[in-house]
Amino acid sequence: MPELPEVESVRRGLLDLTAGRQVTDVTVLHPRLLRDQPGGPPEFADRLRGGLLGTPRRRGKFLWLPVVDRTDQRLGVAQEADPSQALVVHLGMSGQVRVVVAAAPMHPHTRVVAALDDGYEIRFVDQRMFGRLRMDELVPGADELPRSVSHIARDPLDPRFHARVLVDRLRLRRTVLKRALLDQTLVSGIGNIYADESLWRARLHGERPTFGLPVRTGNRLLAHIHDVLNEAISAGGTSFDALYVNVNGESGWYERDLAVYGREGLACRRCGTPVRRSVFTNRSSFTCPSCQRLSVNRLTA
């Protein structure tokens, strides 16, 4: 399940392989991934074909490749023209972005293919098709976000992310910690896995109310989120069921470092208590019933 670290791994992989390349052809094998695209597959292909790809960018779990329209080109020098649009990618549950030579065998779940001018192809592979692709305009401004990403909050690794801003918002919310961490309009990039890992590290229960959360508690949680995300990036992302792979088709290595996620019944790495699985908002949550208590008067609060 791709979260921020997995998407960042993909972004870094694309950096060397696609930046500065021109898209020579676009093939849509399945329209499902393009369901957000106004005009559907024809408009998607028309806007991407011939475009020059810029430096891949990311916010939270959203990834995009700035595209310089072929009509804006100045003798094919991509860097001299400002991109006005971008190829926006969300991997959903099972999405993969692979860059392979055009002659490579086609994975059966390949949905969209963008051929490049160097003989390689960007292939969007997605078994469950929760992923999304679209061509979107870039909104002028400091962040130059695609319009469809503008509602997504800054992620914890954004240089302009401010913990205090988030903690202040958190303290006003009438919800619980885990739900808030998964709300991409509050803080982006965190999914079910890293939410559980971060809460475990901070010794906080996911069902703890956010309203009136002590500032120091919020800061502590954010510090752990920051650590977890960075460690996962260093490890190349988490891998489950071979659904997540980097652009070369390789799995990440973070899974073996997970402290609670997916470890129902196994000993908590801190205290040895069996990890408990519970269903919360239709999702599995893994907690240590000893380290992460809901009780009000706690020394760690």
Place this chain on the structure above:
DNA sequence: ACAACGCCCTGAGGGC
């Protein structure tokens, strides 16, 4: 406005 629920989608895996 904010909060929460249900839907989309496929394949793996369990039960019988």
Place this chain on the structure above:
DNA sequence: TGCCCTCAGGGCGTTG
């Protein structure tokens, strides 16, 4: 063996 049911879950549209 084979069929059917359940589960996995990110984002967003809808509902409250």
